Amino acid sequence: xxxxxxxxxxSLAVAMDLIGERWTLLIVRELMLGPRRFTQLQENLPGxxxxxxxxxxxxxxxxxxLDRQRADGGHPSYSLSQIGKELEAVVYPLIRWGNxxxxxxxxxxxxxxxxxxxxxxxxxxxxxGQRWKGAYRVEIDGQALTVAARETGLETVDDDxxxxxxxxxxxxxxxxxxxxxxxxxxxxxxxxxxxSPADIELFFDAFSGPD
Amino acid sequence: xxxxxxxxxxSLAVAMDLIGERWTLLIVRELMLGPRRFTQLQENLPGxxxxxxxxxxxxxxxxxxLDRQRADGGHPSYSLSQIGKELEAVVYPLIRWGNxxxxxxxxxxxxxxxxxxxxxxxxxxxxxGQRWKGAYRVEIDGQALTVAARETGLETVDDDxxxxxxxxxxxxxxxxxxxxxxxxxxxxxxxxxxxSPADIELFFDAFSGPD
DNA sequence: CTGCATCCGCCTCGATACTG
DNA sequence: CAGTATCGAGGCGGATGCAG
Numbered sequence: 001x002x003x004x005x006x007x008x009x010x011s012l013a014v015a016m017d018l019i020g021e022r023w024t025l026l027i028v029r030e031l032m033l034g035p036r037r038f039t040q041l042q043e044n045l046p047g048x049x050x051x052x053x054x055x056x057x058x059x060x061x062x063x064x065x066l067d068r069q070r071a072d073g074g075h076p077s078y079s080l081s082q083i084g085k086e087l088e089a090v091v092y093p094l095i096r097w098g099n100x101x102x103x104x105x106x107x108x109x110x111x112x113x114x115x116x117x118x119x120x121x122x123x124x125x126x127x128x129g130q131r132w133k134g135a136y137r138v139e140i141d142g143q144a145l146t147v148a149a150r151e152t153g154l155e156t157v158d159d160d161x162x163x164x165x166x167x168x169x170x171x172x173x174x175x176x177x178x179x180x181x182x183x184x185x186x187x188x189x190x191x192x193x194x195x196s197p198a199d200i201e202l203f204f205d206a207f208s209g210p211d
Numbered sequence: 212x213x214x215x216x217x218x219x220x221x222s223l224a225v226a227m228d229l230i231g232e233r234w235t236l237l238i239v240r241e242l243m244l245g246p247r248r249f250t251q252l253q254e255n256l257p258g259x260x261x262x263x264x265x266x267x268x269x270x271x272x273x274x275x276x277l278d279r280q281r282a283d284g285g286h287p288s289y290s291l292s293q294i295g296k297e298l299e300a301v302v303y304p305l306i307r308w309g310n311x312x313x314x315x316x317x318x319x320x321x322x323x324x325x326x327x328x329x330x331x332x333x334x335x336x337x338x339x340g341q342r343w344k345g346a347y348r349v350e351i352d353g354q355a356l357t358v359a360a361r362e363t364g365l366e367t368v369d370d371d372x373x374x375x376x377x378x379x380x381x382x383x384x385x386x387x388x389x390x391x392x393x394x395x396x397x398x399x400x401x402x403x404x405x406x407s408p409a410d411i412e413l414f415f416d417a418f419s420g421p422d
Numbered sequence: 423c424t425g426c427a428t429c430c431g432c433c434t435c436g437a438t439a440c441t442g
Numbered sequence: 443c444a445g446t447a448t449c450g451a452g453g454c455g456g457a458t459g460c461a462g
Binding site: 038 | 423424425426427428429435
């Protein structure tokens with residue numbers, strides 16, 4: 001089990017000692033979508049070795065960042081502990097920063113529909129979301145999810161949407177990070193909109209940065 | 212030059228491809244304190260190999276995260292580019308998260324006085340800081356710096372302080388992360404205060420979380 | 423079949439020596 | 443001062459094996 005420490009009396013170095021190793025934050029990303037079992041994690045982390053996943057899970061559990069639950073004789077399941085959930089405050093800024101490099105997405109091969117909820121949450125403003133009149137269907141790279149504003153934040157729901165927004169992930173990254181304006185992306189046909197203009201405006205208001 | 216990519220079409224994976232390697236964020240931390248030369252970086256990153264530092268600097272410069280300036284025939288100097296400065300939005304949450312593990316600091320050996328300004332900034336609220344009447348002297352682990360509120364945020368200054376706050380870094384982490392209350396730390400003698408109670412209250416108001 | 427443990431080739435890391 | 447060259451050690455990636 002790896003333990004190579006920076007040995008610095010510095011909060012950032014402590015954080016990097018704990019979660020700075022390869023794959024760790026991607027495991028946290030998966031668990032931000034809910035509890036997962038070993039095999040589910042392995043499926044969504046193509047390229048990770050089983051030994052490495054095993055090591056990471058054991059170490060993060062020992063550190064109190066993950067909880068390991070064994071569903072009554074069943075197979076173990078991993079979830080974020082209280083202190084692990086606080087890593088959301090790290091992951092969302094990292095997602096926003098990664099969006100500053102939209103061209104890096106082109107040659108990427110693996111894509112999962114669940115990953116689209118996290119970038120949305122990374123920009124979502126609960127205050128503006130409270131004004132939504134219903135759910136929205138968002139299609140990114142052909143993978144659709146329907147989201148609505150809830151007390152706990154932006155959640156996926158099964159409701160019928162009041163509007164649909166369609167785009168690819170490169171466009172989403174450019175619009176979210178501000179390198180291309182929403183109006184220009186719509187004019188260029190990179191974003192398709194369906195629904196009343198009022199509902200659509202309310203949708204984008206919730207992603208226009210902090211109130 | 213390393214290029215091991217996660218190959219995922221995900222903003223977080225893109226970010227980790229760019230800055231997820233060992234030492235990278237600690238280099239960014241150093242450059243958040245201002246431009247630095249090769250040897251200065253090496254001094255403040257004990258344990259890093261010269262080849263690794265060289266590789267990281269070249270790669271980050273090529274990616275547009277760092278700027279390399281050669282002061283007119285002099286020696287090269289490295290600084291954060293515009294996009295590199297945006298990593299502050301990642302580093303400060305990481306510092307706050309690392310403070311949730313105050314006990315991890317005990318066995319740490321290396322400590323540098325400049326590192327104390329970053330944790331302060333990680334919790335500093337400009338709005339509350341504007342009410343400060345002057346500069347404050349902060350001593351953490353016996354290393355002192357004097358800070359004041361400026362337009363650009365919390366800065367180190369040479370002014371005479373209106374008050375002095377003295378503590379060790381473990382106590383600082385506990386109070387900042389809320390695991391120990393300010394009152395209790397003062398009562399236990401882990402924080403020493405010098406100056407008028409009004410000034411001291413104004414100081415801590417600026418570190419009590421977002422307004 | 424799931425959840426790991428073991429083994430092995432390779433690449434990265436860390437330390438030292440050396441050079442313009 | 444600012445790197446480059448080299449090399450041993452160890453973490454990583456992939457395949458295989460195995461117990462519950």
